[in-house]
Amino acid sequence: MKNRTASIIILILLALLTAPSLTLGKQQPYRSPSNKGPIGWDIYRQLNRLPELKSGVQTLQFSSYDRTGGNDDGFQGTYSCLKQDASGCVIADYKGSGEIESIWFTRDDGDVTKTGNIQIILDGKKVVDAPLQDVVDGKLGAPFIYPLVANADQSSGGVYIKIPMPFKESMRVITKKNPLFYHVTYRAFSNSDGVKTFDSSDKALDVIDMLKHSGIQNPIPKQPKAKKKFKDFHLSPGEKVTLTDLNGPGRISEFRLRIPQIVGPKIGKRVTDDGRAFGKGGYSEYKAKINPNNDGIRLTRRYDPGIGQQKASILVDGVVAGEWSGLPQSATWADQSVEIPASFTKGKSEITIRNVFVSSNLDFNEFTYWVDSKLNNEWVRTDTMNIGPNSVSDETAHNYKIVGQTWSGVRNNNYPNTGDVAVIAASDDVLQNTRVRMYFDGELTVDSPLGEFFGSALGEYDVRSLFFAMDTAPDGWYSSWWPMPYGLSAKIELYNGSTHDIKSGQSQVTFEKSGQWEKGQWEKEPGLNKIYGYFKTTSVRGETTPGVDWQFLKAIGKGTIVGVTHTMEGKDLTRHYLEGDERVFVNEATVPQIPGTGTEDFYEGGWYFNRGTFTNPINGNPAHENTSFGSKYDSTGAYRLFIGDEISFNTSVRFGIEHGPTNDIPATYGSTTYWYGNN
Numbered sequence: 001m002k003n004r005t006a007s008i009i010i011l012i013l014l015a016l017l018t019a020p021s022l023t024l025g026k027q028q029p030y031r032s033p034s035n036k037g038p039i040g041w042d043i044y045r046q047l048n049r050l051p052e053l054k055s056g057v058q059t060l061q062f063s064s065y066d067r068t069g070g071n072d073d074g075f076q077g078t079y080s081c082l083k084q085d086a087s088g089c090v091i092a093d094y095k096g097s098g099e100i101e102s103i104w105f106t107r108d109d110g111d112v113t114k115t116g117n118i119q120i121i122l123d124g125k126k127v128v129d130a131p132l133q134d135v136v137d138g139k140l141g142a143p144f145i146y147p148l149v150a151n152a153d154q155s156s157g158g159v160y161i162k163i164p165m166p167f168k169e170s171m172r173v174i175t176k177k178n179p180l181f182y183h184v185t186y187r188a189f190s191n192s193d194g195v196k197t198f199d200s201s202d203k204a205l206d207v208i209d210m211l212k213h214s215g216i217q218n219p220i221p222k223q224p225k226a227k228k229k230f231k232d233f234h235l236s237p238g239e240k241v242t243l244t245d246l247n248g249p250g251r252i253s254e255f256r257l258r259i260p261q262i263v264g265p266k267i268g269k270r271v272t273d274d275g276r277a278f279g280k281g282g283y284s285e286y287k288a289k290i291n292p293n294n295d296g297i298r299l300t301r302r303y304d305p306g307i308g309q310q311k312a313s314i315l316v317d318g319v320v321a322g323e324w325s326g327l328p329q330s331a332t333w334a335d336q337s338v339e340i341p342a343s344f345t346k347g348k349s350e351i352t353i354r355n356v357f358v359s360s361n362l363d364f365n366e367f368t369y370w371v372d373s374k375l376n377n378e379w380v381r382t383d384t385m386n387i388g389p390n391s392v393s394d395e396t397a398h399n400y401k402i403v404g405q406t407w408s409g410v411r412n413n414n415y416p417n418t419g420d421v422a423v424i425a426a427s428d429d430v431l432q433n434t435r436v437r438m439y440f441d442g443e444l445t446v447d448s449p450l451g452e453f454f455g456s457a458l459g460e461y462d463v464r465s466l467f468f469a470m471d472t473a474p475d476g477w478y479s480s481w482w483p484m485p486y487g488l489s490a491k492i493e494l495y496n497g498s499t500h501d502i503k504s505g506q507s508q509v510t511f512e513k514s515g516q517w518e519k520g521q522w523e524k525e526p527g528l529n530k531i532y533g534y535f536k537t538t539s540v541r542g543e544t545t546p547g548v549d550w551q552f553l554k555a556i557g558k559g560t561i562v563g564v565t566h567t568m569e570g571k572d573l574t575r576h577y578l579e580g581d582e583r584v585f586v587n588e589a590t591v592p593q594i595p596g597t598g599t600e601d602f603y604e605g606g607w608y609f610n611r612g613t614f615t616n617p618i619n620g621n622p623a624h625e626n627t628s629f630g631s632k633y634d635s636t637g638a639y640r641l642f643i644g645d646e647i648s649f650n651t652s653v654r655f656g657i658e659h660g661p662t663n664d665i666p667a668t669y670g671s672t673t674y675w676y677g678n679n
Helices: 002-018 132-136 205-212 392-397 421-433 519-523
Strands: 057-063 083-085 088-095 098-106 117-122 125-131 159-161 165-167 170-175 181-189 227-235 240-247 250-258 270-289 297-303 311-316 319-324 334-340 350-359 364-366 368-375 378-386 401-414 434-440 443-449 468-470 478-480 484-486 489-496 502-513 534-543 550-556 559-570 582-586 619-628 631-641 647-649 652-657 667-677
Touching (some): 057 647, 088 181, 117 165, 170 181, 240 502, 270 297, 297 364, 319 334, 378 392, 421 434, 434 534, 484 489, 484 534, 534 550, 550 559, 550 667
Antiparallel strands (some): 083 088, 098 159, 117 125, 250 478, 250 484, 297 368, 368 378, 534 667, 559 647
16 A cells, blocks of 8 residues: 555656646656657648657647636736746746747737737747737748738637747747737657757748648548548438448548538628727717608617617707617627608708617627618618728718717627528537447447537538538538548448438548558557557537536547547527636646636637637637527537647546636537547
8 A cells, every 4th residue: 555655656746747837937848758750840741640649748838827726817917927037028938859839829809919029939049039910910921821820810819820840959939028818839858859940941831732721632642542432321310320341451541421411500791890889878979961852761780789788869960769779699790770750850961860878788889870761662871980990080071979988999790690590400400419430440439429520519610620621512521531540440330319311421431551550560669659549539518517627538548639629508698618728637647737728718719709700720610609590598619639739648638628717607518539549
């Protein structure tokens, strides 16, 4: 018993020594036998090596997370600087060999101008020293262009740099000003063998081209001896079908499905607009042109219903003529119209309209007004007024004024999605309850919901990631390009757990046979235990538990995590569940090697994905539903791949995320984690 206790103490001490410091000090180098896998641009040029189980590599993260366990992960910038010196705010500082994989920031709704310059110093050499906003806008040129860098419009409220930057002895990242929210994710190597310091002269145009084709074609070059197997199928509820049954050794390089009956909503139009708001005791006023021959007019305003129950009186030339009624809160743009009787407008060519605050959950906002005159029972547009700090000339032309202003700024959002509710509900049933199952060498390693496996469980939405895709065109395919090796056999199966017939479907499996994957070869590399892992998924769905992280994956053995798709369904109209931080514990660590700052931050967006849905090669928020298409309240679908920053573990891993600031927001969660393991 004493020996066992001593062993446990030693394991804990080793975990603490190899884990990132939870203070503001420097992190310690990681030391162990090494199989680093691809380094630098080879990460993208050798994607076929994803199934390798790495050794002597640890993925770590500096971030602005609240060290007290609260939710001040950057709002005040309290924990955003490891230290400050003449150069600015040091946000990452590491001695040893490794590679920066991902740098993410947000502030000011995604505008990072106030952060100033970013310096990236590798082995004592500045490889980047430029305004952060210019960097993420792509102004430095290749390789610092989209999609290897992204601004807030491209990553919905967050900005990132996802260029693999190796270093032999040290790395340091400094921003001129406190950046508020950030993370720097990097790999620590046990030694510097084979490591060359990052050189920006390699423009990596081949990598950029490959990433720009994400979701369209397999990122791994086709093997000359690859073969394809096709299958047409029909599945009644409760039935299953074998799509392919292969004898090894070999590797599946592509799995595709087409089920034409599945359809999703049509995405609402995306609009960027500036506006203003006023509160209790306040009002706005403007002059509008109308046709004197009118039989009444119609006023329409674009507003942000993120503030619910906005109610205001409408005065025409000083007389109450109508009312903006209070409408429920929602998460998309809305247009509201009120008809004003002809008794207030007949014979006039211009009127003064005043909107007077009555009540609201906060204030009354306005972005654009349209004025239509009724002529011979037809509505004819006679005036339009844009409101906001970027529309001052239009405000002046309409004699606009506002009293009791509470806000001015810009919003970027979509109008509501549209579609046949019944048809989409049936499609969602198939997506959420049909299972993809895969067996490698006789073991079931994949058992996942169809939609979540291909990137979206909420419904059929466009997904264009590097390794999986959903094409929403009527004849579009769902595609998976994860490399899946097997030593003896492979089988893919589809089970219809929905209540609807799958009337007609097609599958396509691309594979190649190779002695490289013979079972005996998996363990023959000198000095390593097992060099390849089976492709696996872990899919979980259920209610969140107060005070407990949602577990993406809890596993014992050796493996590497390469991605996650996440489905979040809230219990009210807010998105407060997105306040949850990710936490990753590797190899019996008692503190997280990857401490996060928020759920949308983990998916490398920001501010509850304030630019709307998006799909990038490595990260995305392809689905957002609010009181529509099966979502009673607010629901979000997101994904992130770990390609350079894959999370390797030798003995165990706990990978979870909070639901709300302190695991205090109830929700229904689902997730599918993609990983390789040989346990």
